[in-house]
Amino acid sequence: MNIANNLSEIKSKIPRYVKLVAVSKTKPVEDLEVAYKAGQLHFGENKIQELVSKHDALPKDIKWHMIGHLQTNKVKYIAPFVHLIHSVDSVKLIKEVNKQAVKNDRIINVLIQIDISKDETKFGFSFNDFELIFNDNLLSTFNNIKVIGLMGMASFTNDKNIVRGQFNSLKELYVKHKESLSLEFLSMGMSGDYNIAIECQSNLIRLGSTIFGKRK
Numbered sequence: 001m002n003i004a005n006n007l008s009e010i011k012s013k014i015p016r017y018v019k020l021v022a023v024s025k026t027k028p029v030e031d032l033e034v035a036y037k038a039g040q041l042h043f044g045e046n047k048i049q050e051l052v053s054k055h056d057a058l059p060k061d062i063k064w065h066m067i068g069h070l071q072t073n074k075v076k077y078i079a080p081f082v083h084l085i086h087s088v089d090s091v092k093l094i095k096e097v098n099k100q101a102v103k104n105d106r107i108i109n110v111l112i113q114i115d116i117s118k119d120e121t122k123f124g125f126s127f128n129d130f131e132l133i134f135n136d137n138l139l140s141t142f143n144n145i146k147v148i149g150l151m152g153m154a155s156f157t158n159d160k161n162i163v164r165g166q167f168n169s170l171k172e173l174y175v176k177h178k179e180s181l182s183l184e185f186l187s188m189g190m191s192g193d194y195n196i197a198i199e200c201q202s203n204l205i206r207l208g209s210t211i212f213g214k215r216k
């Protein structure tokens with residue numbers, strides 16, 4: 001695997017406005033260093049312990065994205081430094097992120113994860129619950145958390161029409177609320193489906209194996 005080549009090839013093929021998060025979960029710090037030296041600053045992890053230890057080991061100008069399901073009792077470990085949490089999937093978690101952000105005297109940017117695939121194993125608000133929460137104006141009571149976009153994961157299937165349908169459903173929700181909620185980011189697309197995601201207006205893709213090679 002030539003990590004630097006992979007990065008430059010991906011970047012040459014995606015539109016400029018699309019931001020790339022390099023998903024480095026399970027990969028050693030040395031691999032992240034190679035990507036960093038090639039100019040990659042945004043990295044994504046899905047486990048708190050791994051995120052914290054990599055943050056400790058690597059240069060401090062790296063922007064860390066939490067992309068995996070997050071337990072409320074672990075928010076405190078990443079609250080001092082996390083750049084963006086993609087996976088906010090409950091009101092309980094919104095409250096805890098806000099609380100930890102207050103403690104750290106900062107504003108934490110988050111994306112709301114929407115359950116677009118309805119797969120048993122995936123997390124996120126249903127479309128209905130999202131509408132209820134945002135009509136409720138619940139978020140305006142939390143001053144240290146800022147919702148800047150939406151995130152979704154499509155089903156693991158080779159059927160591109162299913163994937164496209166799921167991405168389009170999230171795009172519609174994003175477009176509907178973009179102005180009123182000042183949303184900036186639509187985080188969708190992984191190694192297997194990022195081209196479809198970009199066609200569906202994603203502007204934040206999360207790629208792991210296409211950059212770093214397959215995980216064990």
Ligand SMILES: *Cc1c(COP(=O)(O)O)cnc(C)c1O
Pocket residue numbers: 023025046067068153189190191192206207208209210
């Ligand atoms: C692992 C992971 C990715 C990257 O997966 P690849 O298929 O290796 O690109 C993206 N998003 C989330 C939420 C992940 O957990």
